[in-house]
Amino acid sequence: MALSFFLGLQFGLILIVLGIEFYFCIFNRYIEKEIENIELLILVLITLLCMIFSQPFARFNIGLWAIFPLPVAYFSFRILEQRGINLEYKNRTERKLRKLQENAKRNPNFSQIWVEIGDIYFTQMKYDVALSYYYKARSIKEDAEIIHKIKIAEREDRLQKRKMWICSKCGRSNIESAQECIECGNIDKPLQSIKQDLLTQKKEIIRWIIKGFYISLILLFIIIVLSLLKTWLSDTAYTFFALCLSLFFMWLLWRTFWTRL
Numbered sequence: 640m641a642l643s644f645f646l647g648l649q650f651g652l653i654l655i656v657l658g659i660e661f662y663f664c665i666f667n668r669y670i671e672k673e674i675e676n677i678e679l680l681i682l683v684l685i686t687l688l689c690m691i692f693s694q695p696f697a698r699f700n701i702g703l704w705a706i707f708p709l710p711v712a713y714f715s716f717r718i719l720e721q722r723g724i725n726l727e728y729k730n731r732t733e734r735k736l737r738k739l740q741e742n743a744k745r746n747p748n749f750s751q752i753w754v755e756i757g758d759i760y761f762t763q764m765k766y767d768v769a770l771s772y773y774y775k776a777r778s779i780k781e782d783a784e785i786i787h788k789i790k791i792a793e794r795e796d797r798l799q800k801r802k803m804w805i806c807s808k809c810g811r812s813n814i815e816s817a818q819e820c821i822e823c824g825n826i827d828k829p830l831q832s833i834k835q836d837l838l839t840q841k842k843e844i845i846r847w848i849i850k851g852f853y854i855s856l857i858l859l860f861i862i863i864v865l866s867l868l869k870t871w872l873s874d875t876a877y878t879f880f881a882l883c884l885s886l887f888f889m890w891l892l893w894r895t896f897w898t899r900l
Contacts, residue, residue, distance in 0.1 A: 649703065651885035653693045655893065656706045661686055664713040678716050685709050732759060750780040754788065766796035854891070861888060
C-alpha cells in the first residue's frame with residue numbers, strides 16, 4: 640500500500656522535474672537559438688529515455704536518478720562550448736598582445752600602444768601589470784583618459800588585494816579596517832550581514848515556514864485517506880488513484896512555492 644503510493648509520488652515528482660528541465664534546458668534555449676539541432680535531438684532523446692526508465696513498472700527503473708541526466712548533458716554541452724570560446728579568445732588575445740609588444744619596441748614613445756597593452760592585462764584582472772603600462776603611457780603623455788584608467792586600475796588593484804571593500808547596499812568605498820560602511824552602516828563581515836538580513840526579513844521567513852507546515856499537514860492527510868481507501872479499492876485502482884493524488888500534490892507544491900519565487 641505505502642509502497643504503491645510512494646512509487647506514484649516519486650513518478651509524479653520526476654515528471655514535473657523533467658517538465659521543468661525540458662522547458663528551461665531545451666525548449667526555451669532552442670527558442671532563443673542557443674542550442675544546435677544536434678544538441679536538441681540528443682537532449683530530447685535523453686528526456687524520453689528518462690521518462691521511460693523512471694515510470695514505476697519499468698523493468699530497469701532508475702528512480703530519482705532520472706532527473707539528473709538531462710541537466711548534466713545540457714551543462715556538459717555548455718561547458719564544452721564555453722571552453723572553445725575561451726580558447727579562441729585566449730589565442731586571439733595572445734596574438735594581439737605579441738603584435739602590440741612588437742609595435743612598442745619600434746615606437747616606444749607612442750603612448751596609445753602602452754595603453755592598449757595595459758587594457759589587455761586589465762581585462763585579464765592583472766591590475767598591477769596593467770598599472771605599470773598605464774604609468775609608462777602617462778610618462779610619455781599626460782592625458783585625461785590615461786589618468787582615468789589609472790584611477791580605475793588602482794581601485795580594482797586595492798579591491799583585489801583586500802585593501803578596501805565596497806558596500807553591497809550603497810556602493811560606497813571603505814578602507815580595509817572599517818567594519819561598517821561609513822555611508823549606510825552595512826556590516827562587512829558575511830555572517831553578521833546574513834544575521835542582519837534575517838532579522839529584517841523575519842516576517843517573510845515565518846510566512847514561508849507556515850506554508851511549509853500547511854503543506855506537510857496536507858501530505859499527512861493524503862496518506863491517511865489513501866490508507867483508509869486501500870480496503871475499498873483494487874491494487875490497480877489504488878495505484879492509479881495514488882498517482883493522481885501525487886501529481887495533485889506536486890502541482891500544489893509548484894503552485895505554492897515555485898510561482899511565488
